[in-house]
Amino acid sequence: xxxLPLCTNKAPLxxxxxxxxxxxxxxxxxxxxxxxxxxxxxxxxxxxSINTIDTAYSQLIDEGYIVAIPKKGYFVCDIDVxxxxxxxxxENTQPKEVSSKLRIDFSPSDIDHGAxxxxxxxxLFKSCFDESDQSILKKTxxxxxxxxxxxxxxxxxxxxxxxxxxxxIIIGAGTVNSLHTLSLILTKNTSVALENPVYRKAYKMFDxxxxxxxxxxxxxxxxxxxxxxxxxxxxxxxxxxxQFPLGISMPxxxxxxxLNFANKADGxxxxxxxxxxxxxxxxxxxxxxxxxxxxxxxxxxxxxxxSIAPSVRISYMVLPVTLLNSYHRIxxxxxxxxxxxxxxxxxxxxxxxxxxxxxxxxxxxxxDKRRHLxxxxxxxxxxxxxxxxxxxxRLLIKLKTGDSGRDMCKAAAENGVKVYPISDYLIxxxxxxxxxxxxxxxxxxxKKELSEGVNxxxxxxxxxx
Amino acid sequence: xxxLPLCTNKAPLxxxxxxxxxxxxxxxxxxxxxxxxxxxxxxxxxxxSINTIDTAYSQLIDEGYIVAIPKKGYFVCDIDVxxxxxxxxxENTQPKEVSSKLRIDFSPSDIDHGAxxxxxxxxLFKSCFDESDQSILKKTxxxxxxxxxxxxxxxxxxxxxxxxxxxxIIIGAGTVNSLHTLSLILTKNTSVALENPVYRKAYKMFDxxxxxxxxxxxxxxxxxxxxxxxxxxxxxxxxxxxQFPLGISMPxxxxxxxLNFANKADGxxxxxxxxxxxxxxxxxxxxxxxxxxxxxxxxxxxxxxxSIAPSVRISYMVLPVTLLNSYHRIxxxxxxxxxxxxxxxxxxxxxxxxxxxxxxxxxxxxxDKRRHLxxxxxxxxxxxxxxxxxxxxRLLIKLKTGDSGRDMCKAAAENGVKVYPISDYLIxxxxxxxxxxxxxxxxxxxKKELSEGVNxxxxxxxxxx
Numbered sequence: 001x002x003x004l005p006l007c008t009n010k011a012p013l014x015x016x017x018x019x020x021x022x023x024x025x026x027x028x029x030x031x032x033x034x035x036x037x038x039x040x041x042x043x044x045x046x047x048x049s050i051n052t053i054d055t056a057y058s059q060l061i062d063e064g065y066i067v068a069i070p071k072k073g074y075f076v077c078d079i080d081v082x083x084x085x086x087x088x089x090x091e092n093t094q095p096k097e098v099s100s101k102l103r104i105d106f107s108p109s110d111i112d113h114g115a116x117x118x119x120x121x122x123x124l125f126k127s128c129f130d131e132s133d134q135s136i137l138k139k140t141x142x143x144x145x146x147x148x149x150x151x152x153x154x155x156x157x158x159x160x161x162x163x164x165x166x167x168x169i170i171i172g173a174g175t176v177n178s179l180h181t182l183s184l185i186l187t188k189n190t191s192v193a194l195e196n197p198v199y200r201k202a203y204k205m206f207d208x209x210x211x212x213x214x215x216x217x218x219x220x221x222x223x224x225x226x227x228x229x230x231x232x233x234x235x236x237x238x239x240x241x242x243q244f245p246l247g248i249s250m251p252x253x254x255x256x257x258x259l260n261f262a263n264k265a266d267g268x269x270x271x272x273x274x275x276x277x278x279x280x281x282x283x284x285x286x287x288x289x290x291x292x293x294x295x296x297x298x299x300x301x302x303x304x305x306x307s308i309a310p311s312v313r314i315s316y317m318v319l320p321v322t323l324l325n326s327y328h329r330i331x332x333x334x335x336x337x338x339x340x341x342x343x344x345x346x347x348x349x350x351x352x353x354x355x356x357x358x359x360x361x362x363x364x365x366x367x368d369k370r371r372h373l374x375x376x377x378x379x380x381x382x383x384x385x386x387x388x389x390x391x392x393x394r395l396l397i398k399l400k401t402g403d404s405g406r407d408m409c410k411a412a413a414e415n416g417v418k419v420y421p422i423s424d425y426l427i428x429x430x431x432x433x434x435x436x437x438x439x440x441x442x443x444x445x446x447k448k449e450l451s452e453g454v455n456x457x458x459x460x461x462x463x464x465x
Numbered sequence: 466x467x468x469l470p471l472c473t474n475k476a477p478l479x480x481x482x483x484x485x486x487x488x489x490x491x492x493x494x495x496x497x498x499x500x501x502x503x504x505x506x507x508x509x510x511x512x513x514s515i516n517t518i519d520t521a522y523s524q525l526i527d528e529g530y531i532v533a534i535p536k537k538g539y540f541v542c543d544i545d546v547x548x549x550x551x552x553x554x555x556e557n558t559q560p561k562e563v564s565s566k567l568r569i570d571f572s573p574s575d576i577d578h579g580a581x582x583x584x585x586x587x588x589l590f591k592s593c594f595d596e597s598d599q600s601i602l603k604k605t606x607x608x609x610x611x612x613x614x615x616x617x618x619x620x621x622x623x624x625x626x627x628x629x630x631x632x633x634i635i636i637g638a639g640t641v642n643s644l645h646t647l648s649l650i651l652t653k654n655t656s657v658a659l660e661n662p663v664y665r666k667a668y669k670m671f672d673x674x675x676x677x678x679x680x681x682x683x684x685x686x687x688x689x690x691x692x693x694x695x696x697x698x699x700x701x702x703x704x705x706x707x708q709f710p711l712g713i714s715m716p717x718x719x720x721x722x723x724l725n726f727a728n729k730a731d732g733x734x735x736x737x738x739x740x741x742x743x744x745x746x747x748x749x750x751x752x753x754x755x756x757x758x759x760x761x762x763x764x765x766x767x768x769x770x771x772s773i774a775p776s777v778r779i780s781y782m783v784l785p786v787t788l789l790n791s792y793h794r795i796x797x798x799x800x801x802x803x804x805x806x807x808x809x810x811x812x813x814x815x816x817x818x819x820x821x822x823x824x825x826x827x828x829x830x831x832x833d834k835r836r837h838l839x840x841x842x843x844x845x846x847x848x849x850x851x852x853x854x855x856x857x858x859r860l861l862i863k864l865k866t867g868d869s870g871r872d873m874c875k876a877a878a879e880n881g882v883k884v885y886p887i888s889d890y891l892i893x894x895x896x897x898x899x900x901x902x903x904x905x906x907x908x909x910x911x912k913k914e915l916s917e918g919v920n921x922x923x924x925x926x927x928x929x930x
C-alpha cells in the first residue's frame with residue numbers, strides 16, 4: 001500500500017496524492033494495467049476525505065494516467081517510455097545591444113515624441129472605450145474597422161487625391177503586414193520589381209514570401225522604365241512621393257510612363273507606397289499615383305507610423321476593384337490582425353479633425369528642424385551635397401571625397417553618431433554612385449541634438465584637423 | 466497670353482494658376498518644350514504678386530509638368546499620352562450580412578462581453594499611457610514588448626508548466642499571425658499534418674502559405690499516431706488541451722507517443738495550440754505538451770482572444786531554442802506587428818494579478834452557463850449526446866438520428882438559431898462519424914438566451930411535433 005508523506009503546509013492534499021501517483025506511474029513503479037486502490041480504501045488508509053481522493057483520481061483520469069473501468073476499479077494506463085534526445089547547445093543569436101557610446105542617432109524612422117498629442121489620445125480612449133459599446137471587444141472582419149475605413153476614404157481623397165470606396169480599403173498592421181497581404185493576393189507567381197536602393201523591409205518581405213525579385217535602377221526621376229519593358233506578371237514597388245531612401249519625387253512624366261507600362265499588359269501592377277508623403281515643405285504634397293490611375297493598376301499603401309507614431313501598428317491598402325475577388329477568396333475566413341482599440345482611436349482622431357491639425361503642427365516642427373539641420377551642415381561647405389530634403393523627416397548627404405561608406409559609418413559610430421549609408425539599402429552589389437552617401441533622419445532629434453550630431457560627424461570625418 | 470478667369474472666392478490664387486497651367490499641359494494645348502511666360506511677365510499680366518506665381522511654378526516643377534532651365538526660362542515637359550483601358554465591371558464579393566432572422570448565435574469564438582473588466586482596463590490605460598514614458602510611442606523588435614514577454618515566462622510556467630525564457634517568446638497579433646511567422650521559420654518545405662476536423666483558420670493559413678497539407682484522423686484520444694509514422698520534415702498541428710472542434714483532451718499516453726514520434730527523426734515538430742486551455746471545469750488544467758518536451762520539439766502557441774477579448778490582437782509563441790537562429794535570420798530586420806499599447810496593457814494586467822482574478826471569475830461564469838446549457842439540452846432526452854464539455858466555452862451535441870448536418874443547420878437558421886456543424890471543420894471529404902454533430906459555443910450568451918436557443922433548436926428539429 002501507499003506510504004505517502006502527506007504534509008499539510010504544502011500543496012493541497014489532493015494535489016500531493018495526484019503528484020505522488022503520477023510519479024509512480026511515470027517511473028514504472030506502477031506497471032501498466034496494474035490496479036490501484038479504490039477511492040474508499042485509499043481514503044481510509046490516508047485518513048483523508050473521499051472527495052480529496054476523488055479529485056486526485058479525476059485529474060489522473062483526465063490526463064490519461066489511469067482509467068476507470070466500471071465495476072472493476074482503477075487501472076494504470078500503458079504509456080510509452082519517453083525518449084529523450086540530445087539537444088545541441090545554442091548560441092544566443094539575438095541582435096546585439098547598440099553600443100553605449102551612441103549619443104546621436106540620425107534614425108530615418110523616428111518621430112518627434114514630445115509633440116505627440118497625449119492629452120487628445122487620452123480623451124479619445126475615454127470616449128472609445130466604454131461599457132456602452134461592446135463592439136470594442138469584438139474582432140472585425142479581415143478588412144478592418146468600418147469607421148476607420150470610411151474616414152480614410154474621404155481623408156485620402158482630399159489629401160492625396162485617392163479615389164476609392166470603403167470596400168477597397170484593407171487595414172493592416174503596418175506597411176510590411178499590408179505588403180504581406182498583397183503578396184498572398186498576387187501569389188508568388190508574380191515577380192516583384194523593386195527600386196534599387198529600396199525600403200529594405202519591403203524587399204525582404206517579398207523575398208521571404210518566395211517572389212522572384214527584380215532590382216531596377218533609379219535615375220533622377222525615379223525608377224527607370226526601360227528595364228521593366230519585357231516583364232509580365234509583375235508588381236512594381238515604388239515610393240513616388242519621396243523615394244525611400246533617396247528622396248526623389250517622381251515627376252508626372254515618369255508617372256505616366258509607369259502607368260502606361262502597367263496598362264500595356266494584363267498582370268502588371270504598381271504598388272505605390274506613399275510613405276511620409278504627409279510632410280512636404282516647399283510645395284504642397286504631390287497627388288498620388290493612384291489618383292491618376294484610371295485602369296485599376298495601382299495598389300496604394302500608406303501608414304500612420306510616421307504621421308502619428310511608430311507604435312501605432314496601422315497601415316491601409318487601397319486595392320483596385322479587380323483584385324477584390326482574390327482578396328476575399330483568401331481573407332474572408334480570417335479576422336483582422338489589427339488592434340480594434342487603436343483602429344477606433346485613429347478613426348476618431350481623423351473624424352474630429354485632430355489628425356489634420358496634428359499634421360500641420362508636425363509639418364511646421366519638422367520644417368524648422370530641417371532648416372536647422374541644413375544650416376548646421378553648411379560647416380561642411382562645398383564638400384557635401386544635400387539631397388532629397390523637400391519632404392519627409394530625413395535628407396541625404398553626399399560627400400565629394402572620402403573612404404567607402406562603411407568605413408565612414410564606423411568612424412562616425414566611434415565618435416558617437418549613427419548615420420545610415422545608402423549602400424545598406426541596395427539589393428545585391430555595391431553601386432559606385434551611392435558611395436559616400438548617407439541618410440540622416442531628424443524626426444526625433446532636438447535642434448541641440450542636431451547641432452551636436454553634425455559636429456560629431458564633422459569631427460569623425462576629420463574635417464577639423 | 467493666358468486668359469485665366471481668376472476668382473477670389475475659390476481656391477487660393479496660386480492654386481488656380483497651377484491648376485490652369487496643369488490642365489493646359491495635360492490637354493496638350495501647351496506642347497512639350499513650349500516656353501511658358503516668365504514669372505515676372507505672368508505676374509504683371511494677371512496682376513498678382515510674383516510670389517503667387519512662384520508658388521504655382523514650384524508646384525508644377527515638383528510634379529514634373531515644367532522644368533526651369535537657368536538663364537533660359539520655364540519649359541513644358543514631354544509627358545506620354547496616358548493610355549486608358551477598359552476595366553470590366555466587378556461584382557461586390559464581400560461576405561453577405563448575416564440574415565436578420567438570427568436571434569441566437571452559438572458562436573464558438575465569442576466571449577461574455579458584459580464581464581470584461583472595463584474599469585481595470587481604463588486604469589491600466591491611465592498608468593501606461595503617459596508623457597513620462599515615451600517608449601509607448603516606439604516600435605518594439607519583432608519579438609514584442611520585453612515586459613509582456615517576461616510576464617508570460619512566469620505566467621505560462623505556473624499555469625501551464627511551460628518551460629522557457631523570454632528570448633524564446635515571440636508576441637504575435639493572434640494565433641493565425643503566430644502560425645504565419647512559424648510558417649516562414651519552418652519554410653514551405655515542411656509539410657503540415659493537421660487534426661481532422663481542425664481549426665479551419667490554421668489549416669487555411671498553412672494552405673495559403675504553400676505547405677503540403679496532410680489531414681490526420683482523430684480517435685477518442687486525439688490525433689492518431691499511426692498515419693504520421695512515415696512522415697519526415699513535418700510539423701504536426703494539435704490542440705491537446707481541448708481539441709478544436711471536438712473537445713477531446715489528449716491523455717498522457719498519446720502525448721508521449723506524439724513526442725516520441727517527433728523525437729525519432731530530425732525535422733519533426735509539434736505545434737501545440739493551447740487555445741482556451743484556461744477554462745476547465747471539473748479538474749484543473751492539464752499541463753501543456755511543451756512542459757513534458759525535453760528535446761525542443763514543441764512549439765507552444767496561446768492567445769488572449771478568449772481569455773481577455775477577441776479584439777485584443779495578442780498571441781504568444783514559445784519557440785524551441787533550436788529554432789531561434791532561423792527566426793532571427795528572417796525577423797531581425799522587421800519590427801513587431803502588434804500594438805505596443807495593448808502589449809503594455811496586457812503585461813500590466815498580468816503583473817498586477819488581475820489576469821488571474823479575471824480568469825477565475827470567467828471560469829465560474831462559464832461553468833454556470835455550461836451547467837445551464839446542459840440542463841436545458843436535457844429536453845432532447847436520449848436523442849442527443851453531449852461531448853467535450855469539460856473545458857472551453859463550447860460543447861458538442863451529437864444527434865442519434867436526423868438529416869445531414871447541413872440541412873439541420875439550415876432548419877435551425879430558419880428558426881433563428883445558428884449552430885456550427887462539425888462537417889464545416891473537415892479537410893476534404895465528409896466523414897460519416899461526424900454527421901449530425903454540432904458545435905455550440907455559449908460564451909457570449911446569457912442564460913435566458915441559452916434557454917431560448919435550445920428551444921429554437923428543439924422546434925427547428927421537429928421534436929415538439
